[in-house]
Amino acid sequence: MILAGGVGTRLWPLSRRGTPKQLLELLGERTMLQATVDRIAPMIPLERVYVMTNAEYVEQARAQLPNVPPKNIIGEPTPRGTAPAVGLAAWHIQTRDPKAVMLSLHADHHIADPEGFRQALGAAIDVAREGWLVNLGVRPTYAATGLGWVEMDSSLGKFRGVEAWRVKRFVEKPDIERAEHFLESGRYLWNSGIFGWRVDVILKVFERLLPSISERLAQIGAALGTPEAEATLREVWATLRGETTIDRGIMEHAAQVATVPMDVGWDDVGSWSSLIALMPADASGNTVRGAGDSILVDCERVFILSEEKFIAAIGLSDLVVVDVGDALLICHRDRAQDVKRIVSQLQAQGRHDLL
Structure with missing residues (x-):
């Protein structure tokens, strides 16, 4: 599942409401959304690729991804943060495969080593199958103050040749002194915002940690596949208040969280x-x-x-x-x-x- 709903305000005036950065050709002849799909296509069949975006971008996304089933490109009526978007996608996927492992990616990331990235995703899939919520952590190259960090705890062993770790804690954007300490310790990774989990597991975690959102998502999920699906989505979505991120709403508070380190030339392309x-x-x-x-x-x-x-x-x-x-x-x-x-x-x- 690819999150593709942001406007990319830090790349203003090129990235704007009508032309958000994920739909632009910023680093070649493919848009960032297309490049994200290209990156995972060797391991994920396109009929199992979902895109969550703003309702106003659905047709543009479908035009850019003609080989992804149109019904898999889903529009949120209004932005409500990554947590509701992830939860809505999980309901769509659950109706198709209740035990599926779901990967949550971003359409505006750059990966210099796609093969290494797919190896890390494969490891994350195997860890998620065991019931863990999995974060893909990035090996830090400098003391970043504009990114969240993840502290590693004990090793969970190797999965497809990649070592996974239990997460001790997530840390929001630190000041430079703390960031330098994190870098020197060797126990911290950057939080890429890329996650994986079984859909049945993540929906149960929603019930426990975000019960109000979970209840509304269940109403929307119950209507999927019926003539009332679109109307139910609009009506129930309108009752969501504020914006809730999957990081703060779920990952920082969940009990069984793991991280898979990767060194693949990752960049969130968050500024000029x-x-x-x-x-x-x-x-x-x-x-x-x-x-x-x-x-x-x-x-x-x-x-x-x-x-x-x-x-x-x-x-x-x-x-x-x-x-x-x-x-x-x-x-x-x-x-x-x-x-x-x-x-x-x-x-x-x-x-x-x-x-």
């Missing part, structure tokens, strides 16, 4: 700086993308993306310039995470034309 790092650059570290033309003189580590305009830059360093016609972003590369603050101000001002 992370996306730029995945793109080729010239000898001065500059990257130019888009249909528009550009000339850079005496520039270093400058990123320019222009859809139409010619852009010239002289004597600049460490800048991000993104021009998409009706909006122009200029920011320092070290402040790329703060693009979300621009989006927040646009929302507060009611500038929906720019969102």
Whole structure:
């Protein structure tokens, strides 16, 4: 099951409500959603691939994935966080295979080593079959403060040649001092947000930890396959309040949680700086993308993306310039995470034309 419903506000102004990053060709000739499906296709038949997305993106997703059954691409009426999305997908899968192992992936991740990733997924599947909720953890390469971390406990042994570990705890985004301690200890992994479990197990955990959401999902699940399915989904979904993540709502509180470490060149492509790092650059570290033309003189580590305009830059360093016609972003590369603050101000001002 692939989560593909976000808007990707940190990649504004390219990623917007009508053109979210998972539906864009950011790193090649395939969109991020298509690349995610391509990555798992060698091990998962396409008829067993499900996509959870916003209702407004369903038709775009179906057009991009013609070999995935249209009924497997499911639209949420409104965003309510990853927990309800995962639970709804679990109900759909349960009606088809009550003992199925379900993998929960994200459509906007980049994986440099697809074969290694599939090996880690295979190990996670075997661990999940034994009743564990499984996290795929990433071997950290630096003291990240923008990611959650997972502390490993005791070993559960090897599965398909990959060692799995009991999870001691999940840690939300730490400050730099704690992140450096986590990195040096060797006992912590980054939380990739990729999970696996048996559908019967995860639905029971929903009952225990998120009873209100579980009750509503059961109402929706009971109507699946009936003429009332769509109406029931809209009516019951509207009663969900706020947004609940699967990490905080389930994984941080569940009893039997494991992690499978992986070192596969994972990146959540969560900002312009992370996306730029995945793109080729010239000898001065500059990257130019888009249909528009550009000339850079005496520039270093400058990123320019222009859809139409010619852009010239002289004597600049460490800048991000993104021009998409009706909006122009200029920011320092070290402040790329703060693009979300621009989006927040646009929302507060009611500038929906720019969102």
